Amino acid sequence: DAGVIQSPRHEVTEMGQEVTLRCKPISGHNSLFWYRQTMMRGLELLIYFNNNVPIDDSGMPEDRFSAKMPNASFSTLKIQPSEPRDSAVYFCASSSPSGVVTHVQETQYFGPGTRLLVL
């Protein structure tokens, strides 16, 4: 199993540009999570999908952020326009079947992350 795949691994862009981060969850997992890690706030949940449907997007910081999951094997997180304060490591995680973390076998599996730097 390849695990959760994220691309790109690193992204450097200029303020105002659009940034798209991509995630391929583990095959068979139907819950997907996007997290952001910063020094100030640590790891924060941005959005949670279950069966390709956004269930909780309360962590999405602003309207500049949007996420989609067009099918069970692909998700994107888009920032438009990007700002320097968006610089962070963005992680995607997946779990099965329902994303309920209190079942150890449904623990979330994280991808390697995308390190974003907005200049």
Add this chain to the structure above:
Amino acid sequence: DQQVKQNSPSLSVQEGRISILNCDYTNSMFDYFLWYKKYPAEGPTFLISISSIKDKNEDGRFTVFLNKSAKHLSLHIVPSQPGDSAVYFCAAINSGGSNYKLTFGKGTLLTVNP
């Protein structure tokens, strides 16, 4: 406001000795706790968990202790090995609420010296 706090940003121990990583929480609704381990340039990986109905859970060299009255948990690694050097995140969940939502601490960098 940080609901899960790891007050030690770093910890250094000698190989073979015990490593103790601490975590405090403020939300009394949290009833399930997890530890994740993270190496550089990788995502966090699940290590061990504990339900609030227990006060101890052991898995090999790793033991997690929970003190509900103090809202405190700790991860013990015995004996520590150089390969244990990583950032350790404590996480908590309210299984009666958003049972998918992990609230993380900021992490503790553990360095195990040979």
